[in-house]
Amino acid sequence: MAGFDYRALDNIIHSRVRLAIMSYLMTAKSADFNELKSQLNLSDGNLSTHLTKLETIDYIKLEKKFVGKKPLTTVTITTKGNNAFKTYIEQLSTLIEKK
Amino acid sequence: MAGFDYRALDNIIHSRVRLAIMSYLMTAKSADFNELKSQLNLSDGNLSTHLTKLETIDYIKLEKKFVGKKPLTTVTITTKGNNAFKTYIEQLSTLIEKK
DNA sequence: ACACTTACTTTGTGTTTCAAAGTACTTTAT
DNA sequence: ATAAAGTACTTTGAAACACAAAGTAAGTGT
Known part of the structure; x- marks a missing residue:
């Protein structure tokens, strides 16, 4: 064994x-700094x-721009990140299945 | 979301x-030091x-005794450890299902 | 002008990880 | 008998990590 x-x-x-x-980004595709911060309850x-x-x-890409007067950081998952996450989940799954 | x-x-x-x-112990119930070391490829x-x-x-219990002239440490998962692991796995499962 | 807020980043401290080195033997040559 | 090599661990120390407090740079009320 x-x-x-x-x-x-x-x-x-x-x-x-x-x-x-990463989990959030897998479904959301992209999110901005404050969205992640509040949804995931993280400090700045x-x-x-x-x-x-x-x-x-290179699991994510960060894009910074101004929206009106405020800075906005948008986070996007990359293809590499997407693949890495899927692989991670698969490995976890086999672990879980073994119980 | x-x-x-x-x-x-x-x-x-x-x-x-x-x-x-923990995963190993969930199925093995108990294992000794060297078994874990070799099966999981860990350094001492x-x-x-x-x-x-x-x-x-208190997730595991360690019992040390001598077998012949050699020390032997036997590792057993506790009820608390078993429950904690199950809870952990459940949480992971919900994360995975969300994909 | 002054404090206050926003959207972050940097810094500092404590925690975690891991292997190399250490310990206390026992076994195996020589 | 003695030295060298193994066994079964534990301790230590250095690097990496996690996190919040403090810092920055800009805008917004009052």
Whole structure:
């Protein structure tokens, strides 16, 4: 009975906060900073750092523009991010099925 | 569309290594140190520290005895650990179902 | 002008992870 | 008998991580 290889589980997605972010983006496709912040109950700083990390490995794309007078950061999941998330979920599924 | 509450996900189970350990124990019921070490491909130190952490919150029980001349540590999942794991899996399931 | 709000980012501190090194033996050559 | 190598762990230390408090840069009331 071989245990599962924990190294296979995407370490970057597998953070509770980033899992929440990615999961949200999978259905929402895109969201802006404040939407994520309020929906996921994150502090500004916490969200900001996790977004930066996800952006660094190209799982999401961040676009900054002004809407009227206010800055607006829009977050979009990339193809790479989408694939990574799907893989992550599949691995989790096999883990869960084993119960 | 409300995102999921990451704070609800058991932080102690939600470590890749500990998830592997708990998952293994759910089906194996009990295992000894070297079994976990080899099946889960963990270094001695890494396994040791995670076991200690899981023991601290009573998710597992560690029993040390000698078999012949050698020390043997047997790891058993507790009822509390079993429940915590089930809850964890349920939460993950809802996350996955949302896709 | 002054405090206050908004939309973030940076910084600082505490926590976590992991393997290398350490411990306390036992077993195996020589 | 002694040294070298293994066994079964635990402790330690350095790097990475998580998070909120503080900071920034702009706008908005009063």
